[in-house]
Amino acid sequence: MTESRNPADAGTPISRGIGARRRVLRAALDVLDERGLAGFTMEAVARRAGASKATLYRHWSSSGALLVDAMDATFQPLPIPDTGRVEADVAQVLTAFVALLGHPRFPRLLAAFIDAAERDPALGSLHAELTRRRREPLLVVLTRARDRGQLPAGLDPDLTVDLLAAPFFYRRFVAHRPIPPTLVTEVIARVLDIRPPE
C-alpha cells in the first residue's frame, strides 16, 4: 500500500508514513478489544487514531480489510522454519502458536471472532481468512516434508494441520484446561507418528 501524498491529507496522521499506519492499526485493535466486533467501525477507529474517516477509506476499502491488516500486523504471521527436521519445524510453529494463546489480547479477540462469526456470515468469512493465514506456515512445513520424503507420500497436509493445531484451540477455548509445555511434543508424536527423542 503506497502512502498518499494528496495535500488534502496534510495534518492527518495516516499521511505521515509507516508510524502513522501503525498507529491506525493499533487504534483498530484497541477499538476491537474494547467494543467487540459489533462496535468495530471505520468511524470509531478514525476517532481513536485521530484521523479522518475519509483518510482511512483511502488506505482500506472496508472495515473488514482494516481489521485483517490490524490482526496480521499485531499478531505477526509466524515465520516458516526450515531446520531440516520436520518435527522440529512443526514444534517451532506450534510453540509460537501456544505463545499467541498466552498473549494478553489474542485469546479474547479470537473468542470474539468465534462468537460474531456465528451471527454474521461476513465476519465468518473474515475469520476464515485470518485462520487461513495462520495455517500457512504449518501447511508449508508439512507439504515440503512430504515432498522431501520425510512424511508419507499419501499424507493430507490440510487434515494434518487440523490435527496438529486443533488440540491447542480446544484446550484453551472449549475444555479450559491448561496447556503444559510438553503438549507440543506429545501432539506431534501422536499426529506425525514420530517418537520424541528419549
Next chain:
Amino acid sequence: MTESRNPADAGTPISRGIGARRRVLRAALDVLDERGLAGFTMEAVARRAGASKATLYRHWSSSGALLVDAMDATFQPLPIPDTGRVEADVAQVLTAFVALLGHPRFPRLLAAFIDAAERDPALGSLHAELTRRRREPLLVVLTRARDRGQLPAGLDPDLTVDLLAAPFFYRRFVAHRPIPPTLVTEVIARVLDIRPPE
C-alpha cells in the same frame, strides 16, 4: 430433585411436575439464545417460563446450575456405545457430536460460551464443566478399549479425546471449513492408527 408441595407454589408451573420442569429448561435455553449469557438471569427465565423467581431458586441454587441443567437436558449427553470394536464406538460418538454441530442452536450457544468464558472466569468454569460432561462418553470408550488391550497400554485417554474431538470444533468455529461425512473416519484412522475398512 423433588417437586415442592409448598402451598405457596400453587399455580406456578414448576410445581406441576416433570412437564413444568421441562418448560423452565426450555425457557432457559430461549433466554440464553436470545439474550446471550450476559442476559441470562433467574428473573428473565422466570418471566419467560411464567414462574416466580423464588420458585426457580427452590429448584436451582443459581443461574449457573440452571444453565448447566438446561444445556444437558436439551443436548442430551451422548450415549456410550459398546459394539466391541473401539473404532466403531468412537465413530458413533463423533458422529453424534458432528450432528450436534449441525443443530440449529448448539453452535451459537457454544460460541457464546467461548466468548463469555474469556471475560468471566465463573462462566469459564461452567463451560469447562459442560465440556467435561460431553467428553465423558469418549473417555469411557477409550479407557475401556485400552483396558481390554484393543489400544496400546501406554495410551493417554485424555490426550486422545482432545485429538479426536478438537478437529471438529476447530473446523466449525475457527477455520469455518466444511465437515465432510468422511472426516470422522479419517480422524479416527489418524489418531488411533487403525486403518478404515477398504
